[in-house]
Amino acid sequence: MTKVFKVGLVGCGHIAETYFRAHKYFNNFKIVKCADINYVASKKCASLYNIKALSVNNLLNDKEIEIILNLTIPKAHYEVSKKALLHNKHVYTEKPMAINVENAKELLKIAKRKNLYIGNAPDTFLGGGNQKAKELIERNFIGKINLGNMIFAYPGIQSYHPNPEPWFAKKEGGPAIDMGPYYLTALVNLLGPAKQVWGSLMKSKKKRRIGIGPKKGKLIKVNCPTTYLGTIFFKNNSIIRFTLSFDVVAHHRNHIELYGEEGSIIVPDPNMFGGSVYVSKKLGGTWKEYKTDKMPLGKINIRQKSLRANEASINANYRGVGLSEMAYCIKNKKKHRCNGELSLHVLDIIKSIMKAASQKKRVNINTSCKIPKKFNLNEIRKIIK
Ligand SMILES: NC(=O)c1ccc[n+]([C@@H]2O[C@H](COP(=O)([O-])OP(=O)(O)OC[C@H]3O[C@@H](n4cnc5c(N)ncnc54)[C@H](O)[C@@H]3O)[C@@H](O)[C@H]2O)c1
Structure with missing residues (x-):
């Protein structure tokens, strides 16, 4: 039992x-x-x-x-x-x-x-979207990955969270620490650990207005940078450019694109579980779609748009699978995938991005982790x- x-x-x-x-x-x-x-x-x-x-x-x-x-x-x-x-x-x-x-x-x-x-x-990297991308990369669909892009950019959480203050606090605020974990964990799951980062930062507004809840209309102080742009160098020698921003009204770029020697791959939203993966093997050629909506952790299960902006009726959200997988591993004395070494390494990349941007220099990443195994x-x- x-x-x-x-x-x-x-x-x-x-x-x-x-x-x-x-x-x-x-x-x-x-x-x-x-x-x-x-x-x-x-x-x-x-x-x-x-x-x-x-x-x-x-x-x-x-x-x-x-x-x-x-x-x-x-x-x-x-x-x-x-x-x-x-x-x-x-x-x-x-x-x-x-x-x-x-x-x-x-x-x-x-x-x-x-x-x-x-x-x-x-x-979320255990979801259909990231796991399908991992499968295609490991099966060498696009060859050795040399380059890539990732972007998370929107106007900020203040419009839909009743207590947005921590997102703009000095030490724990900003888009790198808030959204970086999704994107960077997804990248580490696909490319392995990182070795060095550099970047730049900006803070656009001094104050933001709360848009919901009992404090609706109240102005709060922004005490941290709200945009980071830069580059991550991975140990496998791939180089990824990144944008993490609370200062963008709208954009139309893909969340993550990776460019290999034999093709390119579009990885779906690392903040959610499903979404299609697309691969193109030829300049001007078609982008072949790999659907994930039949995968157990890719099946669409969000029926209504919720207060969380990223939850819409086209998404899959199986948050809690990391806890469940950990419980399974405790019982069966196995190594869990959402483990401390992985999160420490991701936190190290985030803090190194913040340091590199504020001190205007390249920063080496001193921690490392094993690349998580495919979740079969x-x-x-x-x-x-
Ligand atoms: N809100 C989201 O959509 C979302 C999505 C993904 C992840 N997260 C993460 O989940 C965490 C919580 O986010 P949230 O939006 O639920 O925040 P929240 O502010 O709505 O809730 C946090 C709760 O923790 C309580 N708390 C704070 N310090 C505590 C302490 N020392 N001991 C006991 N209780 C304490 C607060 O009273 C509050 O009820 C954050 O780390 C956030 O990054 C949030």
Whole structure:
């Protein structure tokens, strides 16, 4: 019989609903209790999902809980994850793993010492879109990849998040730390670890106006750069140009394009799970479409446009698969894919981009990680309902 891990949720905010939705798709975890520094938020979450609300300390001391799901804001990730590990719980955290590399390294060290699992979002690279691209690249459809482009650019979260302040805060704000994890994890999954970065930055507006919720209309201060442009050099010698921006009203570029010696590939949105992959092998030739909507983690499951701007009725969202895959690996003593080494390396790339841009110099990446193995159908079938 499948073991169902009892999960304690810390941080009952905006994204929590997505993880409760994951109960519908995955068979091996159940969020049974929740906590938040804001007791009203945890009570509301508990009554909505018919679970128990506890204080954070009581949740951490609760013997029933095996995994802490850390959905707090980025600057609290380190503190909450550390406490969870010290209370002998496995941890799965929303992105980023922490807001600085030293804290992330410490978390990894504690987890190793205590023989506990530490896992992190994003898990979108386990979706049909990125996995299909990985399959085609590994089958050498476009030859050796030398170059590429990636872009995440939009006007910012302030219009649709009721508490957007952390996205514009000095240490943990900005598009690199917010959206970088999706794009960079997707790239590391396809190309392997990075070795060096450089870039430039800008901050367009000093203040932004909140567009939704109780604080609608309030102006908040922007305390961080809101655009990063630059280049990532990967260990496999591919060179990728990137744009990460909260300063773009609209654009019409592909999320990720990779250029190989025998063709080019368009990789779908790394913030979602599905989407088609396109390959062209000839200048001016056709782009062959590889659909992912029949794949178990690519099937369209979003029926309505939600408050999260990227969720529309053409998308697949299976967030929580990383937690489920980690639970499977705990049970079967295997290495999980959304592991601490991968997230630490991605955080290191992000922080190095920020450093390179602010100090106007190339920065070497000192961490590394193994390229995650393809997530095959047999493995997916074991955790999917
Ligand atoms: N909002 C999204 O669409 C989205 C999407 C993907 C990922 N994420 C990630 O999920 C995380 C949470 O985002 P969100 O939008 O849900 O934020 P949110 O502000 O809506 O919710 C965060 C919750 O954590 C609580 N909290 C903060 N510090 C805490 C602490 N020390 N201990 C206990 N509780 C604490 C807050 O009170 C709040 O209820 C972030 O890391 C974000 O990057 C968000």
